[in-house]
Structures are given as structure tokens and as C-alpha cells.
Amino acid sequence: MQEIVRKADGCRVCGRDDWLDVVSFGETPLAGDFLDPDAPIGAERRVPLEVVVCRGCRLMSLRHVVDPEAMFGHYRYVSSESETIMSHMRRLVADADLAEGDLVVEFGSNTGVHLDLFRRAGMRVAGVDPARNLAEIANARGVETVPEPFTGRVGARLTERHGRARLVLGRQCFAHIDGVHEVLDGVTAVLDPGGVLTIEVPYLVELLANDEFDTIFHEHLSYFSLGTLRTLFGMHGLDLVDVRTAPVHGGSIVVSAAPRGAGRPERPAVARMLAREDALGLSGDGPYLEFARHTEAARAEIGDLIRSLAAEGRTVAGYGAPAKGATLLNACGLTREQVLFCTDTTQLKQGRLMPGSRVPIVSPEEGLARRPDYFLLLAWNYADEIIAREGAYLEAGGRFIVPVPRPRFVTAPSAVPAP
Structure with missing residues (x-):
């Protein structure tokens, strides 16, 4: 290795x-x-x-840090087009306060589906993503994408080709990056002096508070607080100007920063969040050690629950095959003996096996046709949307198990209570 x-x-x-x-x-x-x-x-x-x-x-x-080429050279995670995410993205476009013709650069741009929203709104767009297969899809849809990691050299090249960007965007990818300073070199090379960097990352406070242990996997190298981001951005002459929470991927923060001296005032939300982090004791060891204790308890509780259902002859399948699902199955000691299959909409995953647990992945249509007694909701970050969509499964007697922060059953309103 x-x-x-x-x-x-x-x-x-x-x-x-x-x-x-x-x-x-x-x-x-x-x-x-x-x-x-x-x-x-x-x-x-x-x-x-x-x-x-x-x-x-x-x-x-x-x-430990895995070579990014081993994880991202041919990446199978495709940016979500769920209503939850697309609604969130439409808000990002509206909040960006850009004019027609302004340049938007996104690093970790995946298939370009989200940049395409900016393009439809009249902005010029350019993407950067090291996953060559996804960059190829983006270029085919007309979103120019550089199939490389984002660095100062790439940022300078984009500036030479397109001019300076009014917005540099990094959605749910910054936590995947080891060379964060190299990325910020790329940002400063392409960002207009009056522009804004906006990144979206899973929020450390939510991970700790909700025991989201399954969001820990090798792609997620970093788990950021706002305080740590302030330190990092400051090293590159960038000051925090705004932050808000976003109900995606288990609880995220959308953080905006601007070049120092740009005259953009810091909004009150920044000071409020930093004060909350101080009050929670993130500068000490306590919150992290408490998370470790809760993680061990959750792993045992989830594993014991699924094994007991399987031992009773109940059929259990996974709904979704996200990376967090791989962590959950493996951390809880679950295999295809207890979880018969996982469904996923991503065709690149269908027909394959989950790593470690070796649970087969099938299409949602096939999975629903097999009518398991329970769906373990591995894609729990979309729980509300999925449960609303699968009302027919629930009305027919099916049940969802939402595993995080602690296992809970979801049944149809007319169903008898779950065991």
C-alpha cells in the first residue's frame, strides 16, 4: 500500500x-x-x-493521506441533481449577486451540472476537476473544464484565457484536498480584487453534535470549523465576509471570503458562529473525545439492530450507495449476509459491489421491486426527500431505518408501529 x-x-x-x-x-x-x-x-x-x-x-x-489519483482519477461520484441540491444551488446563484458576463470559476466542478446553472443565468463559467472522466462529461455539455488539480499555475492559466473571476466556488470538495494552500494559490491567481471566494464544506460542529461518524472516509481528509478556515484563509490574504448554514450533506456551512483590503464588511453571522465555536469548547479536547465515545456506541447499536433483524428472517437492503454508506457498513461489521443489496441512481455504481461489505448495488427500480422489509437509509442526508418520494413503499408495509444520529424507524402514517 x-x-x-x-x-x-x-x-x-x-x-x-x-x-x-x-x-x-x-x-x-x-x-x-x-x-x-x-x-x-x-x-x-x-x-x-x-x-x-x-x-x-x-x-x-x-x-493518513491517500494519493488523489487513486481516488479521483476515475471518480464514480456524480454531482447530485436531487431537488434538495438543485434548490440549494439556485439559492447560491441568486445570492452571488453577479452581472451578466461575469466569470465564475468552480474547482471540484464534477460534471459541470451546477456551473451550468450560472451559465444559464448569463455568466461565463470555467471548471477545474482532477477526475478526467467527469471533466470529459462536463466538456461535452459545454462547460469548459480543466482535468487537473486546482493550483496557482492552473489559476494563472485561467486568468490568461478568461480574465479574472468575480466568483470562485468550491462546493463539497475543499475537505477532500490535501494541498489546501496550493488551491488557495489558485484562488488568488484567478480571483478579481473585488471578487469573492465561496466554499461549502461539511461543518465540524454538526458532525460532532449529530455523531455523523459515517461521513468519515478517506476522501474526506479535513473536517473544518469556521475558526480553522479563518486561520487558513488569512495565510493567503483572504478575510471572512459571510457564513451561513446549509441543510445539505448532514449540515454544511457556506463560507465567503474576499481579498484583504477589498472593503467588504464582515457580516454579523461570522462573529456569531465563531463565538458559538468558542462556547462549545472546540479549542479543547472534550468535544472530540465525547464524539469518539458516541461513535463506538453508535457502531455497536446499528450493527446489533441490523443483525437482529436479519436473524429474525427480516430482509434488509441499503437505500443509496454513497461513500458514507461504505463507512457505515464496514464500521458496523455488516455484510451481504445482513444487507442483501443497495440501490443507487448512479449508473457507474450499478452492477458493482460495495467495498469491504461486498453488498451488490442495483438500480432503485430493481430494489423497490424486490420489496425488502426494511431499507437502511445510507443516503440519510436526503431522508426527507427520499421518504416523501417512496410513499408507495411505505404504504405497502415497507419501513426505513434512518441510522444517524441514532437508529430510528420510519413507517407510513397508517402503519402499525415498527418494532
Whole structure:
């Protein structure tokens, strides 16, 4: 495994090599290593999954870093077009306060589906994404995309080709990046002096408060607080100007920063969130150690529940095959013996096996036709949307199990209470 993984020798934000050990899941498969059905047992690449906190800047991160080419060279996560996400994106477009013809650059732009919303609103757009297969899809849809990691060199090249960007956007990808300073070099190379950087990341406070242990996997290298982002941005001459919470991916924050001296005032939401983080004690060890205790309890509770249902002869399937689902199944010791299959809308995943657990992945249509007694909602971040859509399954007697923060059953309003 030496060729694809290394142990971090210092914090990616501040460089300090002084860590608090939080939780270890042992050696686990890469969450995106979906297997061919005939893959031999043990074909998955296994890497230590250990969570630590920097005692300097308080970044929570993974102790081991996987070569991004091993994870993103041919990526199978396709940007969601669910109503939840598209509604969220439409708000981002409206809040951006851009004029027709302004340039929007997105790093981690995936298939370009979200940049396309800006393009339809009259802006010029350019994407950057190291996943070559996804960049190819984006270019085919007319969203010019550079199939490389975002760096100062790439930012300078975009500036030469398109001019300066009024908005640089990074949605749900910044936490995946080891070289965060290189990315911010790219930002400063292309961002207009009067422009704004907006990033969206899963929020550390929500992860800790809701015991979202399954959102920890090798792609998610960092788990950011606003305080740590302020430290990082400040190293690159960027000041926080706004922040808001967003009800996506288990609870995220949308953070905006502008070049120092641009004259953009800091909105009150920034100070409020920083004060809340201080009040929660994120500068100490307590919240992280409490999360570790809760994680161990949740792993046991979820695993015991699903195994007991299977032992009673109940059929259980997974709804969704997200990366977080791979963490949950493996962390809870679940296999295809207890979870018969997972459904997923992503065709790149269908016909393959979940890594580690080796649970087969089928289309939603096939999964619903097989009518399992329970769907374990692995894509729980879309719970409201999924439950509303699958009313017929519930009315026919099916039940959902929402695993996070603690397992709960969802039945049709007319159904008898779940056991």
C-alpha cells in the first residue's frame, strides 16, 4: 500500500506535528473502490482510517493521506441533481449577486451540472476537476473544464484565457484536498480584487453534535470549523465576509471570503458562529473525545439492530450507495449476509459491489421491486426527500431505518408501529 498512502507529517493548515488521537476505524477499504461482481475476496485497497485533531489550529483530519489519483482519477461520484441540491444551488446563484458576463470559476466542478446553472443565468463559467472522466462529461455539455488539480499555475492559466473571476466556488470538495494552500494559490491567481471566494464544506460542529461518524472516509481528509478556515484563509490574504448554514450533506456551512483590503464588511453571522465555536469548547479536547465515545456506541447499536433483524428472517437492503454508506457498513461489521443489496441512481455504481461489505448495488427500480422489509437509509442526508418520494413503499408495509444520529424507524402514517 506504500505506493498510494502516506502518513501526514504535519497539519495541512498550520504545519504543526502535534495531534490528539480521536477515533480509529482500523484499515478500511477506500469508499470509492466499488468492486466488479467477480472480484476476489480482499481485492479492495485497505488504508488506515484514523481521525486526529491538530493541537495548533484545531483542524480535525485524517492521519493518513491517500494519493488523489487513486481516488479521483476515475471518480464514480456524480454531482447530485436531487431537488434538495438543485434548490440549494439556485439559492447560491441568486445570492452571488453577479452581472451578466461575469466569470465564475468552480474547482471540484464534477460534471459541470451546477456551473451550468450560472451559465444559464448569463455568466461565463470555467471548471477545474482532477477526475478526467467527469471533466470529459462536463466538456461535452459545454462547460469548459480543466482535468487537473486546482493550483496557482492552473489559476494563472485561467486568468490568461478568461480574465479574472468575480466568483470562485468550491462546493463539497475543499475537505477532500490535501494541498489546501496550493488551491488557495489558485484562488488568488484567478480571483478579481473585488471578487469573492465561496466554499461549502461539511461543518465540524454538526458532525460532532449529530455523531455523523459515517461521513468519515478517506476522501474526506479535513473536517473544518469556521475558526480553522479563518486561520487558513488569512495565510493567503483572504478575510471572512459571510457564513451561513446549509441543510445539505448532514449540515454544511457556506463560507465567503474576499481579498484583504477589498472593503467588504464582515457580516454579523461570522462573529456569531465563531463565538458559538468558542462556547462549545472546540479549542479543547472534550468535544472530540465525547464524539469518539458516541461513535463506538453508535457502531455497536446499528450493527446489533441490523443483525437482529436479519436473524429474525427480516430482509434488509441499503437505500443509496454513497461513500458514507461504505463507512457505515464496514464500521458496523455488516455484510451481504445482513444487507442483501443497495440501490443507487448512479449508473457507474450499478452492477458493482460495495467495498469491504461486498453488498451488490442495483438500480432503485430493481430494489423497490424486490420489496425488502426494511431499507437502511445510507443516503440519510436526503431522508426527507427520499421518504416523501417512496410513499408507495411505505404504504405497502415497507419501513426505513434512518441510522444517524441514532437508529430510528420510519413507517407510513397508517402503519402499525415498527418494532
